[in-house]
Amino acid sequence: MARYLKLTDADNIVVAVEPLAVGDTAENAQAGKRIPRGHKMAIAAIAKDAPIIKYGQVIGFARDAIIPGEWVHEHNVYLHDFDRDYQYGVDARPTDYIEPENRQTFQGYKRASGKYGTRNYIAVLTSVNCSASASRFIAEQVTRSGILDDYPNIDGVISLVHGTGCGLDVDGEAYELLKRTQWGFATNPNVGGVLMVGLGCEAFQIPRWMDFYGIKEEATFRTLTIQAAGGTRRTVEQGVEAIRDMLPIVNRVGRSTAPASELMLALQCGGSDGYSGITANPALGIAVDRLVAEGGTAILSETPEIYGAEHLLMRRAVDKGVGEQLAERIRWWEQYTAKHDMEMNNNPSPGNKMGGLTTILEKSLGAAAKGGSTNLAGVFNYADAVTQKGLVFMDTPGYDPVSATGQIAGGANVLCFTTGRGSAFGCKPTPSIKLASNAYLFEQMTEDMDINCGDILEGVSLQQKGDEIFARILEVASGARTKSEALGYGDSEFVPWSIGATM
Structure with a gap:
């Protein structure tokens, strides 16, 4: 070494x-x-x-x-401000796609939309924090009953609760973000059935949300409010019954062969260290290049954590418009942090610094390596449906649960998460593959880490590790459990971006 x-x-x-x-x-x-x-x-x-x-x-x-x-x-x-050379698209190159007959496949759940899921969950969503406990009670009661044993094609019933839904401007940005996030999770291909639970008097009204998206009550989409149901106990009873009715319908969908082009991979890093940009992130970038060559999609995010590397992404933009969209998001974040008496270099965290990272520029240059070398095909707002194939960017905070929530709302059906310090994370309904940047971490937290990228420092090539990561993505997409899934992570990591004033 x-x-x-x-x-x-x-x-x-x-x-x-x-x-x-x-x-x-x-x-x-x-x-x-x-x-x-x-x-x-x-x-x-x-x-x-x-x-x-x-x-x-x-x-x-x-x-x-x-x-x-x-x-x-x-x-x-x-660190001080300095000009970075924004040149749009100068490094964009034609994508070398793999011939269709040579492309890889996975075993997924085909939805009516034509998309494929890697998991098959029933999700209990909440319109407001006031209905969070009732929603958890519903999911827990179904799980404890043992009835899921009779439905082997269902991965579980999950309650995705949050801390907002009221005290916000119903015509404001906070409402719009929550609206998009809830819709994205309800339609994520890893979700086969939805129960939406509200209180009844909150700002985020379920009927208004349904009207906007043209949602109708049906066998696999049900709603309840605590006030109309007659209280918490009756809400739980009715919620459990609604899910029992869904179970045989959701269970009818089995896994079938799907092309790797149906994978939408969320890219995350957290608890980064001085090795992250040398081992795990560039190796993941090679896997991303392979997925794009297969016709698939990868979502790079965490705008504050590509700050200082954005000019390199802009050079790979497929056109000037995409590059300018990313530049606009960077300017928004500069104004947003200044407005709240913060600075973009409030990152890295103390743990990042202990691991060897000194400035946000250093962290960002390593983090951006997750995006590989392929063209930047599109830029999306938080929780927007990702409709573009290839490598895309979604504007999200750097805080991992909030960022991953936006990516999953965008349609991500699998996620890779690199870490050098040892982040504890999972994100139902989307499986999270944890990549350790160094061997010490992999051995120290072996029950949490899926892949050791530290052996790159001992001679394993980035290409070999990228191939290993891509193979693991296909295995997990086909049903293999990740370490975070085995530990039960994912129900508490649904954290929509809360922006603006709480009233």
């Missing part, structure tokens, strides 16, 4: 693969103090205010002069 990595010829730092002791040498620079694993050491003199280069890109600026062999981290690095 290499003791350190220099990622490009232009870099003036190296990354310590293993801790570098005082006196250890890297690129003719001698460590002046211990450099923790995953952290950076200067290999050239960096003048005060001069750029620090990693991945061949600016990740920050020297607070004071930095000498070769010095530890480079937040104590001597700062």
Whole structure:
């Protein structure tokens, strides 16, 4: 195993693969103090205010002069605004699609819409937090009854509750976001039946939501309100009965062969470290390139966590319009954070910094690697239905549960989540495959991690690991359980983006 990595010829730092002791040498620079694993050491003199280069890109600026062999981290690095070269589409290339007869398949659930699910859940959705407990009671009672044993094609009954639905402007942005998110989950191909439970007097009225989307009550879509049902106990009784009626209908759908082009892969990273942008993220990017070549879709998100790398994505935009859409989203976030007395560099988190990441630019350059090298085919607002094949971007916060909720509302039927520190996450109804960026994490949290990407540091090629990830995506899409599913994650990770004033 290499003791350190220099990622490009232009870099003036190296990354310590293993801790570098005082006196250890890297690129003719001698460590002046211990450099923790995953952290950076200067290999050239960096003048005060001069750029620090990693991945061949600016990740920050020297607070004071930095000498070769010095530890480079937040104590001597700062960030200021600087112009990034926005060129739209200059690196876009024709996609090299795999011939149809050579494309991969998975075993999925075909829906009436023509889409394929990778799971078959009945979801209990809530219009408002006031109906959250009743919804959980309904799902728990059905699950405890043991009746699901009689319906092997159903993966479970899940309650997807949230903390909003009232105290909001019914004509405002918060309402629109919740409306789109609820619709997206109700129509996600991993959901075979829906029960929507409300209180009755909330701002987010179920009939209004149904009218907007043209939804009608039917065998696999039912609604209840606590006030009309006569209280909590009667709501639970009626909800359980409604689901019992759905079970045989939802169970009729079995798995059948589907092309990999029917997969919509959500891309997430959380608890990143200094290895994430070197191992797990670029390996996932290779799997994304393969999925796109198969005719499938991948959703890159977390706008605050591509900040500083957005210019590289814009260069891959299929046209100027797509590039400008991404630029507009970046400007919105700059205004949004300034309005709330925040800054885009409030990220990385303390855990990210302990793992070796210093600035948002460094984190973003590594995070964007999840998107591979394929063209950027489209940009979507939060929870919008993703209607474009290929690599697309969805505007979401960097907070993982909120971001993944938007992607699933957009139609994602499988998800890959990279981590270097050890995020605990799952997101029903969509299975989440956890990718560890380093072997230590994989061994430390073996019951949570699905794939070890740390062996890339020991000689496994990025291409080999990307192939392994893609194969695992097909297996999970066909029904293989992920570690987070085995642990029971997913019911509490439905977190719609709450934006604007709570009234």
